[in-house]
Structures are given as structure tokens and as C-alpha cells.
Amino acid sequence: MVKELVENSIDAGATSISIVIKEGGKSFIQISDNGSGMSDEDAVLSFGRHATSKIRSYEDLESIRTLGFRGEALASIAAVAHVDLKTRRRDEEVGALVRMEGGTLKEHSKTSAQPGTMITVRNLFYNTPARRNFLKSNNTEFKHIYDVVQRVALSRPDIAIQFISDEENLLDLKGGGIQERLKNLYGERHFETLIPIGEETDLLSISGFIGKPDFARKSKVDQYLFLNKRPIFSRAINHAIFSGYEHLMDKGNFPFYLVFLDIDPHKVDVNVHPSKMEVKFADEQSIYRFVISVVRKALGANDLVPSLEVNSSKNFDQSFASLRHAALPHHFSAGFNNVPSGPFLASTEGPAGHPLNLDKLFSDIPTVPLPENGKPQQFAHGTRENEAQEGKAIWQLHNKYILSQIRTGLMIVDQHVAHERVLYERALASFKNAVPVSQQLLFPHTAQLSSGDFALAKELIPHLQAIGFELKLFGKNTIVLEGVPTDVKAGSEGSILQDILDEFKNNQHRVKLDARDNVAKSFSCKAAIKAGDKLTEVEMRVLIDQLFATSMPYVCPHGRPVVVKISLGELDRRFMRTS
Numbered sequence: 001m002v003k004e005l006v007e008n009s010i011d012a013g014a015t016s017i018s019i020v021i022k023e024g025g026k027s028f029i030q031i032s033d034n035g036s037g038m039s040d041e042d043a044v045l046s047f048g049r050h051a052t053s054k055i056r057s058y059e060d061l062e063s064i065r066t067l068g069f070r071g072e073a074l075a076s077i078a079a080v081a082h083v084d085l086k087t088r089r090r091d092e093e094v095g096a097l098v099r100m101e102g103g104t105l106k107e108h109s110k111t112s113a114q115p116g117t118m119i120t121v122r123n124l125f126y127n128t129p130a131r132r133n134f135l136k137s138n139n140t141e142f143k144h145i146y147d148v149v150q151r152v153a154l155s156r157p158d159i160a161i162q163f164i165s166d167e168e169n170l171l172d173l174k175g176g177g178i179q180e181r182l183k184n185l186y187g188e189r190h191f192e193t194l195i196p197i198g199e200e201t202d203l204l205s206i207s208g209f210i211g212k213p214d215f216a217r218k219s220k221v222d223q224y225l226f227l228n229k230r231p232i233f234s235r236a237i238n239h240a241i242f243s244g245y246e247h248l249m250d251k252g253n254f255p256f257y258l259v260f261l262d263i264d265p266h267k268v269d270v271n272v273h274p275s276k277m278e279v280k281f282a283d284e285q286s287i288y289r290f291v292i293s294v295v296r297k298a299l300g301a302n303d304l305v306p307s308l309e310v311n312s313s314k315n316f317d318q319s320f321a322s323l324r325h326a327a328l329p330h331h332f333s334a335g336f337n338n339v340p341s342g343p344f345l346a347s348t349e350g351p352a353g354h355p356l357n358l359d360k361l362f363s364d365i366p367t368v369p370l371p372e373n374g375k376p377q378q379f380a381h382g383t384r385e386n387e388a389q390e391g392k393a394i395w396q397l398h399n400k401y402i403l404s405q406i407r408t409g410l411m412i413v414d415q416h417v418a419h420e421r422v423l424y425e426r427a428l429a430s431f432k433n434a435v436p437v438s439q440q441l442l443f444p445h446t447a448q449l450s451s452g453d454f455a456l457a458k459e460l461i462p463h464l465q466a467i468g469f470e471l472k473l474f475g476k477n478t479i480v481l482e483g484v485p486t487d488v489k490a491g492s493e494g495s496i497l498q499d500i501l502d503e504f505k506n507n508q509h510r511v512k513l514d515a516r517d518n519v520a521k522s523f524s525c526k527a528a529i530k531a532g533d534k535l536t537e538v539e540m541r542v543l544i545d546q547l548f549a550t551s552m553p554y555v556c557p558h559g560r561p562v563v564v565k566i567s568l569g570e571l572d573r574r575f576m577r578t579s
């Protein structure tokens with residue numbers, strides 16, 4: 001009910017909405033807005049079944065921009081509660097008062113009123129005790145309402161929102177930008193854990209914020225998706241966002257997201273079921289890939305997945321520009337349950353309408369690897385990325401970074417994290433394939449551990465074995481290492497186990513990982529070449545090749561960037577070169 005009433009206020013163009021409830025809304029809900037208001041006559045009409053002012057023509061149905069359009073809310077509410085409606089249009093002197101009780105008109109008079117509309121709902125379900133019994137506790141109903149208010153507040157930061165529950169002023173939000181709104185709702189500290197996203201094309205645009213991986217939550221509470229400002233739910237988009245975090249987010253964690261999709265309903269086939277909030281896109285695959293790449297790009301721009309090209313969105317825009325005048329299918333299939341279907345709403349192909357291939361459009365974005373069917377796509381040997389530097393000079397800088405020329409400019413690779421990424425994926429693969437590649441030690445190494453570490457090692461034996469360790473427990477706190485994964489550097493066999501255990505404990509404090517993933521991360525971190533290790537040219541080339549054969553070459557298992565690229569354009573700008 002609160003959702004419907006607040007949405008009416010939004011549809012009425014309100015810039016300020018106040019929501020007052022008592023006892024979880026059971027005894028009292030009052031929504032006031034400074035929107036358009038209604039004429040005296042409309043005030044009464046608004047309670048009629050299927051009375052809506054929001055659809056004037058068939059055209060309107062094809063491009064619904066308002067939140068409501070079925071004309072059911074006020075009628076339904078008036079049927080089961082005591083409802084007062086006070087409303088005044090800005091250009092009228094006096095307002096109208098309409099009082100409804102159990103669906104019948106009890107009073108209709110003139111009244112003094114502020115411009116806008118105020119609806120007061122008392123004694124919900126007073127005449128249907130069975131339904132009243134279905135209401136949850138005050139506290140639970142309050143939480144649902146709070147959730148609705150919060151969603152609205154996030155979807156429309158431009159609207160001032162006040163929320164009072166049982167006389168307590170819970171929210172008093174000024175209208176403004178989304179950043180201010182987020183700070184007000186979540187606090188400054190939380191805001192700092194968010195990364196802005198954004199991409200605009202002729203067909204759709206996406207904007208909003210996603211949470212940094214480290215600040216993921218254990219439940220899906222803070223996930224907000226809006227389509228044309230309407231709160232929606234879409235399994236596909238949800239999955240796409242999550243996939244964008246690949247390897248940055250541990251299982252069972254959920255990223256914060258606040259994502260606004262804006263799509264011209266004339267141009268993209270969207271199927272909305274208004275009451276369920278569930279949305280189906282005709283070309284779900286492409287939207288899916290679009291969302292993934294936007295998320296990756298954003299993580300990249302924040303050095304989580306390094307930005308590949310400073311102006312990578314350019315090609316993207318161009319590919320859309322060429323389509324600006326292309327024929328678009330004039331087709332919006334509306335799955336609204338109480339809108340007549342049949343010939344009236346039969347989908348109409350546009351005059352020149354060949355279906356638009358979104359897939360092709362989006363195929364230009366990926367300077368970032370895109371998954372096929374949600375699975376990470378392998379960079380085959382010799383793809384665009386490493387092909388570019390084949391045969392080109394390659395340098396090692398301060399025994400730390402590998403520099404190389406690529407098609408678009410300069411690529412810098414952090415050798416340690418690059419190797420870490422390679423080893424990490426190798427470890428994950430050996431968990432899967434269960435054929436560890438290990439290297440027998442000529443002289444088994446005996447490791448003395450603290451009793452805590454010994455217990456931990458004992459616990460981790462199956463995982464350690466899976467990645468190629470061969471070890472035996474030997475009396476009190478002693479482990480004998482008979483083989484190590486082939487990737488372990490000669491000379492570090494003696495310390496590698498202790499290093500892994502230490503790193504494992506470290507990771508455990510920071511983030512909750514499952515043990516296997518933690519073993520993989522700890523191993524890859526400790527076995528990888530370090531900053532300071534001198535590499536030969538061949539070693540560098542092999543490393544780069546291996547890196548680009550991983551599913552996520554741009555980010556190390558801990559979320560640090562592996563590759564930074566500087567485009568020629570960026571260099572030109574820095575040198576103030578105009579051409």
C-alpha cells in the first residue's frame with residue numbers, strides 16, 4: 001500500500017513526499033506530496049475501479065513512463081480501510097476532501113489544503129478481519145515499509161523524503177543527487193566502499209554504484225535494480241553483476257549494488273510484469289554481457305580490474321552512433337496481466353523492422369574479457385591482447401614490472417601478481433581435475449610447526465595434496481615434505497609450507513574464504529615470483545602468455561591490478577601533442 005501511494009505521488013510529479021505511519025502502518029498511514037493534486041471531480045473519480053489518468057492513448061501503453069497505470073490502487077485501498085483524500089491543484093483556490101469507508105463515499109466537500117495530495121489510511125482491513133490477521137507483527141510490517149521507502153529514496157534521490165514511524169522522525173532527506181542520498185542513507189563510510197558505474201548508448205544506459213568486493217555482505221539485502229526508475233527484479237541482470245566480480249567475490253558473499261537501467265521501451269523489447277516486478281528482456285544475452293562488461297570496467301577503473309584503455313568507451317559509442325538512424329523494431333510486448341491482449345496488442349513490426357542485433361552492438365565493448373554463457377572465456381594463445389606484443393621488445397623495469405608495446409600503447413605488468421594469477425588458476429584447475437603435478441624432493445624436507453599450525457596443516461592436507469604437495473605427518477608437530485607442486489621455486493621448498501600457512505591465517509582474518517580457495521590464494525601468493533626477481537626475456541614472454549591464458553588476467557586473486565595500460569592517446573595528452 002505504501003509503495004502504491006508513494007508511486008502515485010511520484011507520478012504526480014512531487015518533489016517532496018512525506019510518509020507517516022503508526023503501528024507498522026496497521027492503524028495509520030499518511031502520505032503527503034506536493035505534486036499536481038487533483039481537481040474536485042477527479043478526487044472522487046480516482047477511487048473508481050480502473051480509474052487512471054495515466055493512459056490516454058494506445059501509444060501510451062507502448063511506452064509506459066509512470067509507475068502506475070492500472071487504476072487499481074486507490075479503489076482497492078478504499079475498499080478495505082478508512083481513507084481520507086485531501087487534494088488541491090496549484091491553480092485552484094480551494095481543495096477537495098473525499099472520505100471513503102469500505103469502498104463507499106462518505107463525504108465529499110471543499111476544504112482548505114496545501115497544493116498537492118494527502119492520503120490518510122486508517123484501520124487497515126477493519127472490515128476483513130481474516131486479512132487483518134495475515135498482517136505480520138508491527139515490527140515486521142514496519143521493516144517492509146522501511147524497505148519500500150528506502151527503495152524509493154534510492155530510485156529518486158531528487159525527491160525530498162520524510163519518513164516518520166510512531167512519532168519518530170526516521171528519515172529527513174533533502175532532494176539532490178544520488179551520492180548525497182547514498183551518504184545520507186548509508187553513511188559516509190559506507191559510501192566510500194562504492195564504485196560508480198556508467199555507460200550510455202543510444203539504446204540503453206546504465207548507471208549507479210557497485211560495492212567494492214571486500215565489503216560484500218552475507219545476504220542480498222543491499223541490491224537495488226531499477227528499470228526506467230521502476231524497481232525491478234531480474235535474475236539475469238543480478239547474475240551478470242555478480243559475474244562481473246568474478247574471482248573477486250567469494251561464494252556466499254553478495255555485492256552491494258544500486259543499478260539504474262534506462263531503456264527506451266520503443267527500442268528494446270522488455271517484458272514487464274508490473275505486480276511481480278519481474279522483467280524479461282527479449283535479448284537477454286546481450287544485456288547480460290553488457291552489464292558484465294560495465295561492472296568489470298568499473299572495477300577496472302578503480303584498479304580492481306585495471307582500466308585497459310583510458311578512452312575505451314569510445315569504440316563503444318561509435319558502434320552505437322552508426323545505428324542511430326538504423327531501423328529499430330517498433331515492438332513492445334507488454335505482458336501486463338489485465339491489459340487486453342489479442343489483436344489489439346499484437347506486436348507490431350516497424351515499417352523497416354528487422355530485429356536489431358544487440359549482440360553485435362555489444363560485441364565491441366570488450367577490451368575486457370566477456371564470458372560465454374556466464375563461464376569465463378579463455379584467452380586463446382595469440383588473441384588480440386598478447387598478439388600485439390609478439391615480436392615486440394619487452395623490458396623488465398627494476399626487476400619488478402614488465403613493460404611491453406601493445407597495439408594501443410604501453411602495457412605494464414606487475415610480475416608478481418601476474419604470476420600469482422597464473423598459479424591461482426592452476427591451483428583451482430588441479431582441485432577440479434584431481435591430477436596434481438608434483439615434483440619429488442630428492443631430500444624430503446622436515447618442517448617443525450607450532451601445534452596450532454600443525455593442526456591447521458592437518459586440516460588442509462587434502463587441499464594441499466590436490467595442488468601437488470606430498471606430505472606426511474610425523475610425530476608431534478612435524479611434517480615431512482616429500483614433494484611440492486612443480487611451480488615451487490627451487491630453494492624455497494623449506495619455507496613454502498610455513499609461508500602458506502601464515503598467508504592462510506592472514507586471509508582468514510581479513511575475509512571469509514572457503515578453505516580450498518584460501519589454500520589456492522595462499523599458495524599462489526607464496527609460490528609466485530617476487531618483485532626483485534630478475535627475469536629473462538623468455539621468462540617474461542612465457543609469463544605474459546600464461547597470464548593472458550587465464551580467465552581474468554587483469555586482477556590478482558586478492559583483487560590487485562595485474563596490468564595497467566597507457567594508451568597512446570593518454571601519452572599524447574600528457575605531452576600535449578595534438579596529433
Ligand code: ADP
Pocket residue numbers: 004008009011012033035036037038046047051052053054067068069070071072073074075116117
Ligand atoms: P494508477 O496509479 O494506476 O493510475 P491509482 O488507483 O493508484 O491508479 O490512482 C488513480 C488515479 O488517481 C491516478 O491515475 C491519478 O490520476 C490519481 N492520483 C492518485 N494519487 C495521486 C496523487 N498523489 N496526486 C495526484 N493524483 C493522484
Ligand code: MG
Pocket residue numbers: 004007008067068069071073074
Ligand atoms: Mg497508482
